Amino acid sequence: NKQEILTNDYDNCIVSVDAFLADIINGVRDCNAVMLYVSDHGQLLFEGGKLMHGDPGNFLLRQPAAFVWFSPEYEQRHPEIVAAMKSVKDKPIVHGQVYSTVLKLCGIESEVPLQIGNFVDDDVRQHDHNVPPALIEQAADQENK
Numbered sequence: 001n002k003q004e005i006l007t008n009d010y011d012n013c014i015v016s017v018d019a020f021l022a023d024i025i026n027g028v029r030d031c032n033a034v035m036l037y038v039s040d041h042g043q044l045l046f047e048g049g050k051l052m053h054g055d056p057g058n059f060l061l062r063q064p065a066a067f068v069w070f071s072p073e074y075e076q077r078h079p080e081i082v083a084a085m086k087s088v089k090d091k092p093i094v095h096g097q098v099y100s101t102v103l104k105l106c107g108i109e110s111e112v113p114l115q116i117g118n119f120v121d122d123d124v125r126q127h128d129h130n131v132p133p134a135l136i137e138q139a140a141d142q143e144n145k
Helices: 002-028 072-077 079-087 095-105 133-143
Strands: 034-038 043-045 051-053 066-070
Touching: 002 034, 002 043, 034 095, 066 072, 066 079, 072 079
Parallel strands: none
Antiparallel strands: 034 066, 043 051
């Protein structure tokens, strides 16, 4: 069955990425290190009869999976950044904020003003200029449930 094959392949890819990221974390665990992982949008594998990559009208596919990992040394040196990241851990993110977030996590200030903000200092909810208004309303409805 095509659906089972695709789902199994997708799941195997996730397992491989998890193993790869675990190797990276184990390699820098004793360093002053931070890792930000952000996926692209999701994949529909026949849910609702659809097979597609990144449907902009599907709320679930608009929210990329992400996590941040801090080494113990990084947490000790940058407790304010760690606390700020933990405070927004359940909020939706915007891909456009990845670049400025990486700069912030690394303590680098851009010489060019960045217009979108970052996950650490800003409300990381979707911004009007990069998301259709209907999706913003749908996100608000989901949060109020």
